[in-house]
Amino acid sequence: MIRFTLVLLISVFFNALSYAETPSWPTFQGVNQKSICPETGLLKSWPNGGLELLWKFEDCGKGYASVTISDGMIFTAGDISGENTVMALDMEGKLLWKQATGKAWKADYPGTRGTPTYDDGMTYHLSGAGMLAALNAKTGKPVWSLDLVKECGGTIGSWGLAESLLIDGNNILCMPGGKEAIVLALDKKTGKKKWATTGLEDTPSYCTPTIVKVGAVRQLLTMSAKYALGINADTGKLIWKFFYETGCDVHATTPLYKNGSIFITSNYGKDSKLLKLSKDGTSVKEVWSTHAMENHHGGVVLIDGYIYGAGANVWSCINFENGKTSWKVREGKGSILYADKMLYLLNESGKLVLIEATPKAYKEISSFELPKASKDTFWAHPVICDGKLYIRHANMLYTYDVKGK
Template sequence: MPNRLLKNKTMKNQIKLFIISLILFSSGVQALAQKISEWRPENRTGVSAETGLLKSWPAEGPKLLWENLELTKGNSSPSFGNNKVYITGTEDGIDILYALDMNGKMLWQKAMGRAWNESFPESRATPTIEGNRVYTCSGIGDLACFDGNTGEKIWAYQASEENKGTYGNWGIAESLIIDGEKLYFSPGGPETNTIALNKTTGEIIWKSESIDDKPGYVSPILVQYAGKKMLINVSLDHVYGVDISNGDILWKVGHVNPREGRDNILCVTPLFKDGKVYVTAGYNIGSYQIKIAGDANSAEIVWTDDVLDVHHGGVVLVDGYIYGSNWLNNANGNWCCLEWETGKKMWEEPWNCKGSVIAAEGILYIYDEKRGNVGLVKATPEKFDLVSSFKIEQGNNGPFWAHPVIHNGILYIRHTNALMAYDIKEK
């Protein structure tokens, strides 16, 4: 073969190998950066990044695509991956992970751990999905990792029990959070407040010191601030930051207006922006904002509020304003808007009952917990501006506590044993 032809053939082979290498490298990068589906997207803010959604609904509500009435009772929200919907329920003292297809058909169900065995035992933590793995937390603090396609249990760890964890009056409600190779959980108690596990094996990487406090019913957030990456969580007596590189407690702040002799009701994932953290609790405790110091080694309260004492429906921050519903002395509660920078009340209005809230495209999606009304409200500090509403009729008796979720133009609403999917995409 002439040298020129041999050289051309060699160059072609090298180009082919280079292209194959690029494809493999690209696949590897994609695998490392797999999208996570979890509690209150995006990044646990409850403010969806989805666009092109309906700005109003018909009187009967958006189109119902499907419903599944085969679940057992639970209050978790759905999460997504592997062309499946994952959600939990409780039966005979066991929390169960369900996998549905994207049309709501039941594919399989697996026991994930021991359920909470006292008041309100229904499942509560939302599954966390990364790639082909599903991570769950039961009401008693049993953690597990499943194959997202087959349901095979990959590992399990009785995290609260093994770490001398303690419980408030309503057990554990923490949706697990993933960060690189780590998975975090907060058992509380005398031994440690927060632990980091290897997400692949379930083995312990580090344990934080103990602040000798019971865990709240909160799913924490991860933030980057002052050159440090920290986990911010809420226990029954404190809000605190953990250095995720080694488990050090960076700062902690005691709650305002704690209930003497009784557990606080701390269920709301905190909000974070520009070094400030917003925390709220029901039972007339109110809310407050703290500022983390420039070195991230301390924090202090900058304002307090006695209007927005959120029970467990969550809050969202939209364009500089906080939206949620208050407890109001164990009555139906009102819907409220506060200014982020000052805590100033912008409005407070009744609508059916307090409940959960998420947001997308400058619109609030609210779900009243007593009667099951779903509302579409403009996120404006000017007034409570209800655009549309409809009522959920499906599901067994019980409160409407599961938070709504928007995924690929579909609004998912749960009520006890029922999960419904509504088309909210603009046509």
């Protein structure tokens, strides 16, 4: 009996260890919303004609959601027959389940926006129309839901709600906007309100937030239609705001944080800026401003003190400390991912480019044109997990092999 118990405990231990070490990408832009994949041993150049396609899934529905991966499942979302639909695939691209969570976004650029978030056996998704749904990740069965517009007084911008939800401990964080709460924390298991950020009435602006430690205080950094915001992640209290307005109220790029400084960027002719937090973390001041990078919604990455990302049809590299441009190249615009000292640049027209992550110069190492499922732009961010590259376009999900040989 003792021997049997010991064997059972050892088995449980190694199973848990194996699970903990299983590569995952549970949230949009990965852990801490940095678009940095920690994997190594990936290809440093690609074969002529492009990467090997391992498999494809052809029924994602219409939309721009990327994928998240955890617990042996791949999650994404799309508009299927007018319904916002969350789905799970196995690691070979076989459908496990689909679950409608309300009406799909049908106005400008119809389809899903936000990417599902996985946490502790649950997957969460916010539709463009404002329905927040919590689903059992294994079965897709609805656990709870909340209409941010009807039940929380939320507001919707011109292009719907595009936030990918953030889990913080037992809370799930979202931005309804409007009079009742610019940001809201809900119990992730029940959907009950934990705290609300009040004192600022504004519209959400398509941004996925991130949480950083500033002294002893954890700050939620995010963007509303007209402000960069710092919010106490434990209480919801608004700590500081910085006016930052564009003509279209779009701030879709997650702020970058390093050593008390915050980089914010947007499109529509708006300069990117570096803000410096005060010593007590309760206010910010502008350090520098540059027109070299106007990031729309493709994201930026910070690597060894340099920011890489796309602006208005220009990819560029700028110094985080002083804002000086190291290089820029006219190569369209798109989304970005860092992995194994390389940058994966996905042009919104469907060209995928591999370059070395260096401020010295832009040098294209490999590239190829992705198959086009429709005339829609390639806006879903690329993901690398367990040596596989996932590219979502319209109704299609393509999975490529990027493991080094």
